[in-house]
Amino acid sequence: MIEKYQWVSNDISQNKKIGLDLYNKExxxxxxxxxxxxxxxxxTPLVQLKELSKYLGVGDIFVKDESYRFGLNAFKVLGGSFAIGQLIANTLKKDISSLSYKTLISEEVKKEIGDLTFITATDGNHGRGIAWTAEQLKQKSIVFMxxxxxxxxxxxxxxxxxxxxxxxxxxxxxVREANKLAEEKGYTLVQDTAWEGYEEIPIWIMQGYLTIAYEIYEKMKALNKRPTHIFLQAGVGSFAASMCGFFSSVYPENKPTFIVVEPNKADxxxxxxKANDGQLHCVKGGMDTMMAGLACGEPNPIAMExxxxxxxxxxxxPDEAAAHGMRVLGNPLKGDERIISGESGAVTLGVVSQVMTKEALKEIKEGLKLDExxxxxxxxTEGDTDFKNYRKIVWNG
Known part of the structure; x- marks a missing residue:
C-alpha cells in the first residue's frame, strides 16, 4: 500500500499571500x-503522546481529540452552529457577541425570526451538526447524504x-441537489463549500472551526510549546484552510510547516x-474511500486561496494510512493516552507514523524535514462515528 503515497510541494514564496483577517486571533x-x-x-483534550514521539524519533506529538465535542463525537458542529448563529444575528441586526446560546434558543428570538428550514449535504458529521443546531433552535433541517x-x-x-x-x-x-431545493423552496443552505455567489456562509463555517485552533494555541502556549509541523486532513479544504489561516496568523515570524492530507480516491x-495552473481540479465518480468525511471531489475555492x-x-x-492511524491511536504505547479516532480523524497520525518508519517513504520524511x-x-476530527466500521478495522484489521 505504501507505494500509493503521492507528494507534491507548494512553493509558497512564489504565491501571492492573501490576508488573514478572517482567521486571526481576534x-x-x-x-x-x-x-x-x-x-x-x-x-476538548490536547493529548501529548510522549512515548510515541520517542518511538518515532520526533521531538513531540500532540493530538487534539474532537471526539468529545458537544457530545456529538466530531468537530463539525462548530462550523454549522456558528454559521447559523451569524445568520440569526444578521437577521436581528445584532453582533453575534451579544447573542448567547440561551438567547438564540429563546421563544423571543424564535418569534422574531420565524420558522426556518436549514438544508445541507454531508458525509455525516457536518449534517449531524446542522441537525443538532436546528433541533436546539426548534427549527427544521433537511440533510442529503x-x-x-x-x-x-x-x-x-x-x-x-x-x-x-x-x-x-x-x-x-x-451539494447541488441541496442548493437547488433551497432555491426552489426558500430554505437556507448551510454548506461548508463555496462557489460564486455563495461565499458568506462557508466563511462563517470556516471561522466556526477556529474554536479548535484557539484552544490548541492557548494550551500549547501554557506548555511553552509551538508546533513546527501541522498535519491537516482535507475534504473540500475548509477545515484545513481554517487551521492553516489561524496558525499562520498567530505565528507570523516562525510559521509552522503545513501538510495537507487527502485520500487517494478524493484528492x-x-x-x-500539482497542476499549478490556477484552476480547480475535481475528482468525479463514487470516491469510495473509507475516509467518508473526506470523500469530496470539488475544492472550496475560498479554502484554496x-x-x-x-x-x-x-x-x-491510501485508506491503509487511516486504518493504521486508528490502530496506533486506539492501542497506544504504555504511558500514552488512548484516543478513539475514526477514519477521517486518524489519517494524519497514521501518515506521521508511516512516514517516520517506512523506508519507502524516506524521501517524503526528508522533504517534510521531520526529525528529532x-x-x-x-x-x-472525529471519534468512532461509524461504530461498526471502527470495530471492524481496529479489531479485525
Missing part, C-alpha cells in the same frame, strides 16, 4: 466566546429530528496544487 476569540456560551461546551454513506450516521442525523436520506449520487452532486486539492498561500506540502494517501526536533500537531 476572530477566534469571538467564535470561542459564542461556543462557550453553549451548555454543552467544554474544551451521498451513495454509500453509513446507515449509522444517517440514523444519528435523524435522531435530531432532521429529514435525512442517502441519495444515489456522490457528495458534490448532493481534489492535491490535484489542484488560503492553502495556496500558506500550506507547503500536500499528500494523497519536530513538534507535530494532528487533529483527530
Amino acid at each position: 476572530v477566534a476569540a469571538k467564535v470561542i466566546g459564542f461556543h462557550s456560551s453553549f451548555e454543552q461546551y467544554s474544551e 451521498p451513495k454509500g454513506s453509513s446507515e449509522e450516521r444517517l440514523n444519528k442525523i435523524k435522531s435530531h429530528g432532521a429529514m435525512a436520506e442517502i441519495k444515489e449520487m456522490n457528495y458534490d452532486e448532493c 481534489c486539492i492535491f490535484r489542484t496544487i 488560503v492553502l495556496r498561500s500558506y500550506a507547503e506540502h500536500f499528500l494523497s494517501v 526536533n519536530s513538534i507535530i500537531l494532528c487533529i483527530s
Whole structure:
C-alpha cells in the first residue's frame, strides 16, 4: 500500500499571500466566546503522546481529540452552529457577541425570526451538526447524504429530528441537489463549500472551526510549546484552510510547516496544487474511500486561496494510512493516552507514523524535514462515528 503515497510541494514564496483577517486571533476569540456560551461546551483534550514521539524519533506529538465535542463525537458542529448563529444575528441586526446560546434558543428570538428550514449535504458529521443546531433552535433541517454513506450516521442525523436520506449520487452532486431545493423552496443552505455567489456562509463555517485552533494555541502556549509541523486532513479544504489561516496568523515570524492530507480516491486539492495552473481540479465518480468525511471531489475555492498561500506540502494517501492511524491511536504505547479516532480523524497520525518508519517513504520524511526536533500537531476530527466500521478495522484489521 505504501507505494500509493503521492507528494507534491507548494512553493509558497512564489504565491501571492492573501490576508488573514478572517482567521486571526481576534476572530477566534469571538467564535470561542459564542461556543462557550453553549451548555454543552467544554474544551476538548490536547493529548501529548510522549512515548510515541520517542518511538518515532520526533521531538513531540500532540493530538487534539474532537471526539468529545458537544457530545456529538466530531468537530463539525462548530462550523454549522456558528454559521447559523451569524445568520440569526444578521437577521436581528445584532453582533453575534451579544447573542448567547440561551438567547438564540429563546421563544423571543424564535418569534422574531420565524420558522426556518436549514438544508445541507454531508458525509455525516457536518449534517449531524446542522441537525443538532436546528433541533436546539426548534427549527427544521433537511440533510442529503451521498451513495454509500453509513446507515449509522444517517440514523444519528435523524435522531435530531432532521429529514435525512442517502441519495444515489456522490457528495458534490448532493451539494447541488441541496442548493437547488433551497432555491426552489426558500430554505437556507448551510454548506461548508463555496462557489460564486455563495461565499458568506462557508466563511462563517470556516471561522466556526477556529474554536479548535484557539484552544490548541492557548494550551500549547501554557506548555511553552509551538508546533513546527501541522498535519491537516482535507475534504473540500475548509477545515484545513481554517487551521492553516489561524496558525499562520498567530505565528507570523516562525510559521509552522503545513501538510495537507487527502485520500487517494478524493484528492481534489492535491490535484489542484500539482497542476499549478490556477484552476480547480475535481475528482468525479463514487470516491469510495473509507475516509467518508473526506470523500469530496470539488475544492472550496475560498479554502484554496488560503492553502495556496500558506500550506507547503500536500499528500494523497491510501485508506491503509487511516486504518493504521486508528490502530496506533486506539492501542497506544504504555504511558500514552488512548484516543478513539475514526477514519477521517486518524489519517494524519497514521501518515506521521508511516512516514517516520517506512523506508519507502524516506524521501517524503526528508522533504517534510521531520526529525528529532519536530513538534507535530494532528487533529483527530472525529471519534468512532461509524461504530461498526471502527470495530471492524481496529479489531479485525
